[in-house]
Amino acid sequence: MVISMKGKSKKIIHQMINIRRDLHENPELSGEEYETSKKIQQVLTKYGIPFEAGFAKTGVLGIIKGAKPGKTVALRADIDALPITEQTNLPFSSKMNGKMHACGHDAHTAMLLGAGILLNEVKDSLQGTILLVFQPAEENAPSGGAAKMMEDGVFSTYTPDVIIGQHVWPDLPVGNIGVKPGPIMANSDRFKVVIKGEGGHASMPHQAIDAVIVANQVITSLQTIVSRNVDPVDSAVITIGKIEGGYRYNVIADMVTLEGTVRTFTNETKQLIKEKFYQVVTGIVQSMGAKVEIQYMDGYPATVNTPIWADQIKETATNLFGKNSTPRVEPCMGGEDFGRFLQKYPGVFYWLGTSIGEGQKPLHDPQFMVNEDALPYGIELMAQAAIDILKKLNDKKESVVHE
Structure with missing residues (x-):
């Protein structure tokens, strides 16, 4: 029937x-x-x-x-x-x-x-x-x-x-x-990065470790993971969706928080980006004298x-x-x-x-x-x-x- x-x-x-x-x-x-x-x-x-x-x-x-x-x-x-x-x-x-x-x-x-x-x-x-x-x-x-x-x-x-x-x-x-x-x-992962520097007066940056500058370098470098590590015929996205930090115009920020997402289609690419993410973030932060806490949350497959x-x-x-x-x-x-x-x-x-x-x-x-x-x-x-x-x-x- x-x-x-x-x-x-x-x-x-x-x-x-x-x-x-x-x-x-x-x-x-x-x-x-x-x-x-x-x-x-x-x-x-x-x-x-x-x-x-x-x-x-x-x-x-x-x-x-x-x-x-x-x-x-x-x-x-x-x-x-x-x-x-x-x-x-x-x-x-x-x-x-x-x-x-x-x-x-x-x-x-x-x-x-x-x-x-x-x-x-x-x-x-x-x-x-x-x-x-x-x-x-x-x-x-x-x-x-x-x-x-x-x-x-x-x-x-x-x-x-x-x-x-x-x-x-x-x-x-x-x-x-x-x-x-x-x-x-896609795979839908999330991350939260807390960059800890040392605050100070905006006129005396040599006495501080500017968390905003460190965050800027991190954000820019994260995009190279996709452009220089992922196979061009594959697909991946790293997006910073939220930035919080600073107190006022003349204060060097001692902490900046970044939140974002990573999207991939294959588990191989997902793992590649996750590994490179930790390497890039920790490498840049340490090289600039700051500290960092990373939460990387595996999301929906x-x-x-x-x-x-x-x-x-x-x-x-x-x-x-x-x-x-x-x-x-x-x-x-x-x-x-x-x-x-x-x-x-x-x-x-x-x-x-x-x-x-x-x-x-x-x-x-x-x-x-x-x-x-x-x-x-x-x-x-x-x-x-x-x-x-x-x-x-x-x-x-x-x-x-x-x-």
């Missing part, structure tokens, strides 16, 4: 948009998603979808068991917001000062609920199990919520053979899906798609939305906690086009907006992908048995 989700979201889309808007008005930060979790559980209860809760405190696992035993596919959405004050002026803007769904997790949650509702309606025709994973704390890098959910046993009863995640993507128009085999998102399942998403999207729906995309240096799931289980992470067109702001911007016309695409693709992948897994199992 062929099960198609094409057009099936029409009967629930208004409700899913309302859910998305309610979540958008009431965002909760990483680790604080208690009301969000309750709302998810209420929807699952309403539609008769069994669930377990409490993973990583606020995470929820919906469980859709098919009529026949078979393989297991997990679908994941993140549910937390960001510490950003919204500036969109939407009628459903955040009611919480300093909190905003500026990364589309409200839409992710609504779409996964929609996909779960559609899948639950056809469960008697399914062979196997589909899991709905609502993950907290995705924005809380470098710890995140994926590892904690797994530590708490989210997959202790049902182990996914494949896991799928999707993310709204403002760089793609509605109806386009961005997916590729291999790395699609690269999000590396299993080729067979990346190809399956392309095939499913093409069947649903047409041959031009999956344009070629390049990987992004952004980090994603979903990479931790992919370290444990085969799977795929893809981007859902959500551009509003002219005036579109990027993810994490106070004026970021999601084109809600994309929600039916996300609901139907996630549901159909679960069905298609489940069928492929079960067909492969049966072919092995009969060989």
